[in-house]
Amino acid sequence: VIEADLVIRRIGQLATLAGPIPRTGPSMRDLGIIENACVAILDERIVHIGPDNECDAHVRALPESAVLEVDGAFVLPGLIDAHTHLAYVGDRDDEIRMRLAGRTYKEIAAAGGGIVKTVDATRGAGRDDLREAIVDRLDEMLLCGTTSAEIKSGYGLSTDAELRSLEAIRDAASVHPCKIVPTFMGAHDVPREHRANREAYIRLVCDEMIPEVGRRRLATFCDVFCEDGVFTVDETRQILQSAAAHGMKARVHADELGWTGGAEVAAELGARSADHLLFVSPAGMRALADAGTVATLLPSAAFFLRLGRFAPARELIKAGVPVAIATDANPAGGLSPSLPFAMAVACFGMGLSLEEAVTATTINAAYSLDIHETVGSLEVGKRADLIVLRSDRLLDLLRIGVGAIARVLKDGNTVVADGRRL
Numbered sequence: 248v249i250e251a252d253l254v255i256r257r258i259g260q261l262a263t264l265a266g267p268i269p270r271t272g273p274s275m276r277d278l279g280i281i282e283n284a285c286v287a288i289l290d291e292r293i294v295h296i297g298p299d300n301e302c303d304a305h306v307r308a309l310p311e312s313a314v315l316e317v318d319g320a321f322v323l324p325g326l327i328d329a330h331t332h333l334a335y336v337g338d339r340d341d342e343i344r345m346r347l348a349g350r351t352y353k354e355i356a357a358a359g360g361g362i363v364k365t366v367d368a369t370r371g372a373g374r375d376d377l378r379e380a381i382v383d384r385l386d387e388m389l390l391c392g393t394t395s396a397e398i399k400s401g402y403g404l405s406t407d408a409e410l411r412s413l414e415a416i417r418d419a420a421s422v423h424p425c426k427i428v429p430t431f432m433g434a435h436d437v438p439r440e441h442r443a444n445r446e447a448y449i450r451l452v453c454d455e456m457i458p459e460v461g462r463r464r465l466a467t468f469c470d471v472f473c474e475d476g477v478f479t480v481d482e483t484r485q486i487l488q489s490a491a492a493h494g495m496k497a498r499v500h501a502d503e504l505g506w507t508g509g510a511e512v513a514a515e516l517g518a519r520s521a522d523h524l525l526f527v528s529p530a531g532m533r534a535l536a537d538a539g540t541v542a543t544l545l546p547s548a549a550f551f552l553r554l555g556r557f558a559p560a561r562e563l564i565k566a567g568v569p570v571a572i573a574t575d576a577n578p579a580g581g582l583s584p585s586l587p588f589a590m591a592v593a594c595f596g597m598g599l600s601l602e603e604a605v606t607a608t609t610i611n612a613a614y615s616l617d618i619h620e621t622v623g624s625l626e627v628g629k630r631a632d633l634i635v636l637r638s639d640r641l642l643d644l645l646r647i648g649v650g651a652i653a654r655v656l657k658d659g660n661t662v663v664a665d666g667r668r669l
């Protein structure tokens with residue numbers, strides 16, 4: 248008999264996501280559903296999952312324990328957002344209005360908008376201001392069911408400002424229930440003061456920022472914006488090799504606005520993830536599949552940036568690439584921090600099935616962040632991170648705006664109930 252301090256009873260359908268990691272091809276549709284289930288939790292972890300009618304025979308509730316009856320509701324793992332840019336202050340509302348008036352991403356950048364505008368504001372912010380901004384954004388994400396998130400630096404673009412951003416991310420992680428994976432992204436753009444001498448900025452990133460981030464263990468991953476007009480394939484390789492030498496794993500912003508070979512270099516370097524991929528080549532898809540690199544797709548970014556197309560999600564799945572979906576939450580192209588919204592755009596814009604979208608925001612997203620051993624599926628031994636829907640219909644999660652989520656648990660604690668952050 249297993250002891251528990253929380254037992255969730257009368258779950259209509261439980262999506263466990265137990266099975267192969269990462270999911271590729273047809274296995275992306277397998278949610279590992281258990282009907283009429285119960286979940287028992289002790290000390291923040293799952294200790295038992297099984298049929299509800301056998302629960303009393305297997306689980307002994309401790310005297311102070313709680314029982315949560317969910318009346319046939321659908322339950323799934325807490326969502327995992329594998330690509331966000333939360334470490335900033337200020338807004339880019341002017342630019343968003345320009346975009347609505349028909350200007351393109353490149354035209355806006357040429358007019359002085361884009362990442363550098365957020366860099367100006369973020370360089371002027373203190374570590375506490377940044378931490379507060381990040382915590383507020385994590386609270387919004389938690390309300391939408393996100394219990395683990397990657398957060399990138401990349402609006403500092405000087406050694407001091409990048410370190411301050413990463414410290415603020417660490418501070419936010421220490422006070423917020425979400426599990427946070429920090430990523431160093433000094434190569435998010437070339438700052439204005441280095442535009443005349445790009446090589447000097449690459450050296451600053453490789454010879455000063457990366458060694459210091461590595462020495463202080465401030466980041467698990469290093470990410471580079473590999474794109475025409477930002478960083479070339481050769482620069483991306485140089486930066487990520489330097490990061491690897493200082494203990495950071497690789498992710499790449501690849502082939503978003505045009506093909507540059509970002510997917511190919513991500514695969515060559517054994518990056519854990521290649522992100523965006525609107526213009527990925529057939530060779531790039533094969534390389535990602537062979538390397539086991541996750542394609543982290545950001546459909547709401549393509550939607551908000553009005554790019555007029557989406558990444559070829561169906562072809563990536565057919566090629567055997569593990570696909571994850573993330574929000575790209577950021578001040579300009581990632582207006583919605585909601586993973587259910589990203590899932591809705593993935594389904595209705597890219598043609599993912601509902602089950603594939605769930606896999607892409609749970610176990611495959613966990614694998615993309617290398618945290619799949621503790622989160623991303625509901626299995627004995629894993630963290631008790633889960634979402635209880637209001638209804639027995641998984642599809643309700645995609646009815647954006649109606650408040651389909653009844654409750655969010657992180658590490659066995661209820662952190663959202665009745666649409667409010669507790």
Ligand SMILES: [Zn+2]
Pocket residue numbers: 330332500575
């Ligand atoms: Zn991004």
